[in-house]
Amino acid sequence: MDEIHPFTENELEAAYLVWKTKDERLADILLVLGWTGLRWGEARAMQVASLMEVPTAALMVRRSQPEGSPVKATKGRSIRRVPLGNRVLPIVRELARGKAPHDLLFTTSGGAQLWRSASLRLLDWARRDDAGNSIGTGRGRRLHDLRHTAACLWLARRIDPGTVQAWCGHESIATTNRYLHYLGTGADKAGLGRLNEGVSDDSGAAGGPLGP
Template identity: 95%
Template sequence: MSIVKENGRFRARLKSGRQNIASKTFDTKREAKAWLDRERAALAGGLDPRAGKEPVKSALDRWLSIRRTTVAKKTYTADLDLRRLTPTSMLNVHLSAVSEREVARSFEKLLAAGLAESSVVRYRASLSVFFSWCVREKLLARNPVAGVKVPKGSDEVDEMHPFTENELEAAYLVWKMKDERLADILLVLGWTGLRWGEARAMQVASVMEVPTPALMVRRSQPEGSPIKATKGRSMRRVPLGNRVLPIVRELARDKAPHDLLFTTSGGAQLWRSSSLRLLDWTRLDDARNNVGTGRGRRLHDLRHTAACLWLARRIDPGTVQAWCGHESIATTNRYLHYLGTGADKAGLDRLNEGVSDDSGAAGGPQSEEDAS
């Protein structure tokens, strides 16, 4: 028989003709049958289950040696964390022995150890890519990570803190008193949604005037890294509104096509720390309040500012998604949740019908004494 009950558990045996290929013990007969069905299907598709006898650690080392030369440095660094974060109990077992249960437990252990939920999500992404490679190399029949999600934590989410249009203009006037060139650049970031790395790598040739003024975002250069493709490896076109078009034209004036567009007043490439220092972006007073010109915001909030500015001006979310370079509309919808929608405004208008906006309620509910 293919499934035999032994000592209260169920052992499934996979055979090819009269030859035993693999076996595994399960708590329930249903689990044993499901495993046997998957392994039979894999065997019929050319997968030798004996390949799954390789330890996870050995296969992981082989995969990392390939990733070293096939992915970006930042991605490879994240992949290396698998050696440190994957439980020893999982590293030492055979590939075929890793189930969704072991994967879920690894996530729970990392969260219990104090690792941030976002870090566990990155760990899950690398782990899933690794097991997908195992499937492609016919070491496994299926990816055990695919059906397992990271448990949602109860920590407060790091919210965006964009400038309103008026706040951005007020901040711009303050920045100009510190460094006019940097102030112009940050205003452009607040209207175009460029990431800092994308701004550092932007060339004059990327300024387009036809058919409409825009920036072609093709590459990025995070500090300390070589030039690479943009996040998501996709090119996008970002419009230049009239508010910042003259600034961009001035920044590009008298420069060659392959010169950097956004540079310091001395013509050097941008660096985050020196730029923020010149602008007095972060400074605390005696009461520990942030009185710097950034008013408690991150530089990345300028990207959030652009998305909110576009949506507030009734640009449709699909267009905003394209301008931001979001792979999923769900990312763009975060800004709609932040701003509210036309339906929210209409609902509030209905809620306020007959009620004044001061402390006196015009047409509001009356007490029995008032009614009499």
Template identity: 75%
Template sequence: MSVIKHGKRWRAKLKDGRIDVASKVFDTKTEAKDWLRREQAALAGGLDPRAGKERVRVALDRWLTIRKTTVADKTYTADADLARLMPPSMQNVHLSSISDREVARSFETLLRKGLAESSVVRYRASLSVFFSWCVREKLIASNPVTGVKVPKGSDEVDEMDPFTETALEAAYLMWKMKDEHLANILLVMGWTGLRWGEVRAMQVANFMEVPTPGLMVRRNQPEGVKVKATKGRSMRRVPLADRVLPIVREFTHGKAASDLLFTTAGGSQVWRSTSLRWLDWAKTGQGRRLHDLRHTAACLWLARGVDPGTVQAWCGHESIATTNRYLHFLGTGAHRAGLDRLNSDPGGTGGAQTTGTDS
């Protein structure tokens, strides 16, 4: 073993014959010896520690190049999401530096940003396949994903913070002061329940006014991936109320049927981070997520008396139970009637009645 004093610390040097393979400085001699023993064992098993110095993003690019020609398009699309979803801090370190702790943190970060648990599970599957490939290529000794599970979501209903109709209009006025074009897109989202990926993929041909004004939702394009089917792989029609119909008409001017409908003022495809920055969403969104505009639409429809079954169809919910979440959030007519009785004067027509006298 080669462990030498290096100032107040200890340097361990790994050699293969007379060739220097790797070295690392530690606070204690014991740590240096332990590291050296592990690296020598790995080297004896055919793993060159120098390979672990390759950065994750470089290895990821090589792996994706191979995957593009060896797996189905759908699988490759899911794998390619790693480059978008993996935290930059994770991509920019050496392969040998990735531990189960970094993997777990990446799961927690994605969930905290609002990514669905099912999407994080898919991310984990691709991440595990990537690191398994790294093991086969002898870049690292073991797969850091193997023992790490995606944290289970709470049994409670996902939090939602929809705008009221009045609050949406107030926010719209603030957005217009920043960028009227983008403000119009967000107002349409608040009245139609479109997801951001659906907005990005919507074409002029999807707009129709006969028999009633509406948008056909056929495509979805989350950022970083190709156009794909909508969530649930089903097509749906969403209404265009008079409040936003003129806005959508304006977006069609000068465009061909196959052109994107909702674009920037310059005609380019919209991007989430840029749009939110221009609109100063951190302040004007008042703590909400962009996805809360979809919740806003569902609550607006129900509050205006649209039948829950119709709202289910407009939202594209597979189950009415999902739609009922909004009813629970708003409260039903029975809730309001019950509250009216609680607030009525005692002994009045809505309060407790006495049917006789004490004997």
């Protein structure tokens, strides 16, 4: 897995508000990607019929269409079910409204299939200043980091790693565990809390054994 640079949940929401000023439909789609972990090619090929609400709200990921390629099976050639949390379920319902089952679910405001370069240009995703610093709405990230965002968001909310593996479609749990290493485990956080007991967060000791 490449180096990851996910959004935190708060960063994702802040970026979403900025994206909406550029293109509301694309902003909605990127927010869905940040909560579902869909790959860009999977989102491009997703049909309305893949939206399920029984027994739980989810998208069935069956197809992928990388740009310049025909529709094909997903990576690993397996079908997976990705949950739709309450944050994005109303958005997906609205994207599906008025469409036939075999229509594309994620389309531009004009109803066209998604294209990466056009979408990122509309959102001003990768703009840089004269010094080369990233000042675009993507905040220095790649589009694929939205997939990493979803995995980290799920794990941060204590979803079992095995479940996250299934939702992401990882062939190996080792791939999923990379996100755990990035986030730190619950044991790490609990241990840090104990380590910091009695010590202020400005590096000044508050009666600890190493304090003045």
